[in-house]
Amino acid sequence: GNSVTQMEGPVTLSEEAFLTINCTYTATGYPSLFWYVQYPGEGLQLLLKATKADDKGSNKGFEATYRKETTSFHLEKGSVQVSDSAVYFCALSERRDDKIIFGKGTRLHILP
Amino acid sequence: DGGITQSPKYLFRKEGQNVTLSCEQNLNHDAMYWYRQDPGQGLRLIYYSQIVNDFQKGDIAEGYSVSREKKESFPLTVTSAQKNPTAFYLCASSWGTGVNEKLFFGSGTQLSVL
Numbered sequence: 306g307n308s309v310t311q312m313e314g315p316v317t318l319s320e321e322a323f324l325t326i327n328c329t330y331t332a333t334g335y336p337s338l339f340w341y342v343q344y345p346g347e348g349l350q351l352l353l354k355a356t357k358a359d360d361k362g363s364n365k366g367f368e369a370t371y372r373k374e375t376t377s378f379h380l381e382k383g384s385v386q387v388s389d390s391a392v393y394f395c396a397l398s399e400r401r402d403d404k405i406i407f408g409k410g411t412r413l414h415i416l417p
Numbered sequence: 418d419g420g421i422t423q424s425p426k427y428l429f430r431k432e433g434q435n436v437t438l439s440c441e442q443n444l445n446h447d448a449m450y451w452y453r454q455d456p457g458q459g460l461r462l463i464y465y466s467q468i469v470n471d472f473q474k475g476d477i478a479e480g481y482s483v484s485r486e487k488k489e490s491f492p493l494t495v496t497s498a499q500k501n502p503t504a505f506y507l508c509a510s511s512w513g514t515g516v517n518e519k520l521f522f523g524s525g526t527q528l529s530v531l
Contacts, residue, residue: 337517348421348507348522349460356517394459398517404475405520409459 307332311395311408318385319416326380326411328369328395336397338362338371338378343392343410352380352393390415419444423508423523429531430495430502438493438526440508446521448514449491453477454505454525463506466491467514495528503529 312327330336337356341349353362358373367382378395395408421442430436442449451463462475466485480499485491491510495502506526511518 339519341520346524348423348509348524349520350522351519354517354519404462404465405518407460409457 309408314412317414321384324382324385328378336399339396341394387415421523433497442510446510448511450509451493452507
């Protein structure tokens with residue numbers, strides 16, 4: 306079945322460091338891929354998405370490129386801020402399936 | 418402002434008791450979902466509803482029940498049959514269930530067992 310695998314956290318970085326959170330997926334068709342973010346005590350918010358191979362999603366300085374050849378959708382940001390501290394979820398939605406599948410989430414701590 | 422409202426924010430359940438978590442949306446969305454979040458396990462789908470008066474089981478429906486009598490409301494009941502109910506519960510909605518649909522989430526309800 307379809308699945309999403311994320312790097313385990315927590316990830317701890319200093320402010321202004323470069324961030325990469327790895328995400329790989331397994332799907333039988335051509336899924337859309339998403340990154341959601343969850344700030345402490347809140348629900349999830351969509352951060353960015355990509356709907357086909359080689360698409361790049363971007364928002365708030367974060368980027369992720371849909372790589373079909375490596376079945377990956379890694380999240381990157383060039384210079385993180387303390388306010389980026391949150392849990393990040395990679396997710397996929399596959400054409401023949403009504404359900405969105407989430408990874409287990411990666412907790413990110415940014416130190417001032 | 419449009420959005421999803423979950424209540425209460427914190428809820429305590431006694432042994433053998435059923436409790437109901439509220440979820441209301443004013444986004445005019447057709448689809449609504451309930452997820453359970455446990456530390457280190459991500460989100461697991463409990464139930465979802467694509468339209469009023471219809472709903473389907475998700476991956477972990479045992480011990481839970483739902484209803485969808487109104488488009489804007491999708492309450493979740495945690496029954497006494499759910500032996501490990503302590504978790505953070507998230508309600509979400511979307512316009513439909515197409516492959517590119519964005520989910521809108523509520524702020525969650527933390528359920529604990531006394």
